[in-house]
Amino acid sequence: MSKKSFDVAIVGAGACGLACALHLKTTSVVVFDKKSGARKLSITGNNRCNLTNILPFDEFLESYGKNGKFLRDVYSYYFRNELLEELKGFGVEVKIENNKVYLSNMTSRQLANILLKETKKKAAFKPYESVNFLRKNNGLFEIRTQKGVYFSKVVVLACGGMSYPHTGSDGSCYNFAQGFNHEIVHPRPMEVAFCSSGCDIFKGLSFQSKKITLNVKGKKYKIRGDFIFTHFGISGPAIFELSKYDFNEAELVIDFLDTQREDFINGLHNYKGKVKNFACNFVPLRFATVLPFAQDRGCRLSKKQLNTVANFLSNFKLKVKKCGFDKAFVTAGGVSLKGVSPKTLESKLAERLFFCGEILNIQGPIGGFNLQFAFSSGVFVAKSINDMYL
Known part of the structure; x- marks a missing residue:
């Protein structure tokens, strides 16, 4: 088995994991994914991809209910305008329908492929390589997959919830969070038929x-x-x-x-x-x-x-x-926010462990809120890692 060391290891190559990788200022990054990467993003919105919503900032936060206030720092750093401007740099054009912002010149799959291509330029990408073991020893995280053993100074859990498990988000990452004593709020299907x-x-x-x-x-x-x-x-x-x-x-x-x-x-x-x-x-x-x-x-x-x-x-x-998680677009529940800092999205229980995206107990309504959170939280985690550990 190979043994390699990295500055940052990201578990999950969905929207938040890719956004995080693209914004890190180090190239010593490894990204693991159970599938080919960005599978859920590639089917979002029946291939139309509802990226975000044009609601004003405070109303946007209120859409997440009582947990919305947790996102104030995240969205104050990277919100709708920043996302759309960045995607514009990748050739993405959008249109607005009923407050929802959709792709206009490409499909969800095409956007997913663009983000995967850009990520591969900056990070070691490991598709079809499942993380099955994660622990911390002497300040370093040890990560085991079916193909090798890896070590990293920082770990980002960006592996989603339990919705659409065939895309790779099957809830297995909750076990990693629990291994560091994080509480899991009971997961249930949301945005489901x-x-x-x-x-x-x-x-x-x-x-x-x-x-x-x-x-x-x-x-x-x-x-x-x-x-x-x-x-x-x-x-x-x-x-x-x-x-x-x-x-x-x-x-x-x-x-x-x-x-x-x-x-x-x-x-x-x-x-x-x-x-x-x-x-x-x-x-x-x-x-x-x-x-x-x-x-x-x-x-x-x-x-x-x-x-x-x-x-x-x-x-x-x-x-x-x-219906079950196999027909749900979003998972309600997940890693309790009590154990995560809203200022950095770093674990309060394990230094250098970060969370972003759907694995956290933050869910918005249908309309682009959850995808905006995925992108924003990924970028915000990258900022925190850049400022604190790189």
Whole structure:
């Protein structure tokens, strides 16, 4: 087995790990990744990549809830303008839609490849090399993989949470943090689809700007947004936003008619054709075919029957539960902030051990908040290491 020494070892080549490597002032850097690197970044936003959000600074911090204040120093150093300016230097162009900043001239995969290429110029990159052992001896970190033994003055844990484990973020890094006595806040899937039986007949049907209510033990959470039915349930931006609420099972209520309920009833009452054909003015035919009285003529329905059809469309109910980490974009929970300095992102329990990105117990809503945190925290860790140990 080979034995090599470095100034800095980064475990994880996602957005935060690559950002950290690119900003270190030493080239004595090794970056490990279980996969080929930047796998999760390469599929972000269905290849559109929502980089950040244009909310004002304080509102941006508030979006993370009670842990937002922890990020004030991070974002004061490297925030949206700094990120976009740096990416512009790599040829990246962006566009803004509903406060969200997206890539406009390339895909998520292309951005991932650019960052990987730049990182390889500055660091020893070790793809498909899993770290399976980490400890500190006599001031140096000993790192073991299936291919060798490495030593480093500084270690950065940038290996994500448990979401999309096939990309390499399978939660294994929590064990390394616990090895240095860090507390792990129970991980749970976030920005995740809902699983529900019986949705496979609607697979592929998508809807825009519909009113959705999530009923959780007497509490109602309402949103208007886009979604799509899948073979396993229901997904899309509105569902990801609702997944931030903590529940095991819940009821999802969708209003396909919105303010047009009375128009629907009156129109159907006067319609001489089949109910399913009239309903196609509001929903796709494949959905309309499952309506009550779908094959009957609208003008022949009683008042009660008309309301039954309208209720089906305006009060469509599904029993749902959150799908697992394999369908989650973000992990809620992670390394407790109590053991990490907000001034440096260094461990309070182990000198020269740093954390960045999703491994930490910081999660923002859908809309670019989590990717901005990944990039910013990676750069901030590099700054801290440069100032303190290089």
